[in-house]
Amino acid sequence: MTGTAPQHTDVEGVDGGVGLTALLVAAARTIETHRDDSLARDAYAEHFVRAAPACADWPVRIEQVPDGDGDPLWGRFARYFGLRTRVLDDFLLRSVRTGPRQVVLLGAGLDTRALRLNWPSGCTVFEIDRAGVLEFKHRVLTDLAAIPKAKRVAVPADLRTDWVSALTGAGFDLAAPSVWLAEGLLFYLPGPAETHVIDTVDKLTAKGSALAFEAKLEKDLLAYHDSPIYTATREQIGIDLLHLFDKGPRPDSAGALRAKGWSTSMYTPFDFTRRHGHGPLPEPNDALEGNRWVFAHKPRP
Ligand code: SAM
Numbered sequence: 001m002t003g004t005a006p007q008h009t010d011v012e013g014v015d016g017g018v019g020l021t022a023l024l025v026a027a028a029r030t031i032e033t034h035r036d037d038s039l040a041r042d043a044y045a046e047h048f049v050r051a052a053p054a055c056a057d058w059p060v061r062i063e064q065v066p067d068g069d070g071d072p073l074w075g076r077f078a079r080y081f082g083l084r085t086r087v088l089d090d091f092l093l094r095s096v097r098t099g100p101r102q103v104v105l106l107g108a109g110l111d112t113r114a115l116r117l118n119w120p121s122g123c124t125v126f127e128i129d130r131a132g133v134l135e136f137k138h139r140v141l142t143d144l145a146a147i148p149k150a151k152r153v154a155v156p157a158d159l160r161t162d163w164v165s166a167l168t169g170a171g172f173d174l175a176a177p178s179v180w181l182a183e184g185l186l187f188y189l190p191g192p193a194e195t196h197v198i199d200t201v202d203k204l205t206a207k208g209s210a211l212a213f214e215a216k217l218e219k220d221l222l223a224y225h226d227s228p229i230y231t232a233t234r235e236q237i238g239i240d241l242l243h244l245f246d247k248g249p250r251p252d253s254a255g256a257l258r259a260k261g262w263s264t265s266m267y268t269p270f271d272f273t274r275r276h277g278h279g280p281l282p283e284p285n286d287a288l289e290g291n292r293w294v295f296a297h298k299p300r301p
Pocket of ligand 1: 159160182
């Protein structure tokens with residue numbers, strides 16, 4: 001990676017609403033990257049944060065946060081994103097080792113896995129998100145002359161509409177196995193749109209494919225107005241996550257996949273905190289309590 005971060009790039013599409021949440025994750029990854037006990041390093045994340053006017057006064061090192069790890073947003077929540085990044089990095093690399101060479105990132109946002117991870121040769125990473133988010137990402141990475149470690153294909157699409165032709169038109173091969181990721185995405189979509197995404201993943205995947213996604217228990221999308229994490233996110237950087245989450249009933253996507261023959265396993269983030277020795281643990285009035293990470297596999301014949 002070369003060059004310095006561009007300042008105040010136009011960020012239409014990423015600078016407001018759900019797009020801004022991609023910058024929140026990038027800021028968290030920036031802080032995680034520079035921790036002594038970092039679980040995931042993303043050298044690109046800071047460049048996105050510095051390029052977006054909306055983040056002008058966000059911290060990029062834990063040392064810049066007055067309460068440090070005690071800060072619900074830049075301490076605990078950022079650590080959550082660091083842990084999630086590491087766990088899903090591991091899932092993707094483990095999955096491609098079994099053969100698939102196509103990776104699809106649903107709601108890719110400012111995910112830089114195509115540039116960060118050591119992919120086996122012949123991998124293609126398809127990044128689906130709204131056009132404005134992908135254009136911002138492209139501008140920042142182009143200014144850095146960043147070189148991907150896999151073939152990287154941006155697929156601008158709204159996942160609430162028909163996105164299949166955009167993906168297949170971008171070169172996705174229906175006959176070959178694939179690995180999919182929906183990280184921090186599904187709870188922003190209306191329930192029927194989530195169901196459509198999961199059904200579509202099933203239709204587009206050959207045997208031997210895998211999918212990981214993050215879900216939230218339904219009750220959590222209506223509760224925790226005064227949880228420290230959501231309150232700090234709203235008050236410190238003006239992102240009201242509970243407002244952005246879809247409030248309708250959530251489908252049982254893991255159950256739907258099992259009914260289609262997939263195997264699934266489900267974990268809490270706290271399971272991985274215990275495994276890695278770093279990350280959030282349960283606390284009272286905890287907005288993370290209902291988060292679930294689901295790993296699904298479509299068996300080979
Ligand atoms: N997965 C990325 C990561 O973890 O770094 C980004 C997570 S961010 C919280 C949510 C992303 O989902 C945003 O980039 C947003 O633009 C995208 N997104 C939300 N609704 C979408 C939709 N209907 N179509 C496409 N992308 C969407």
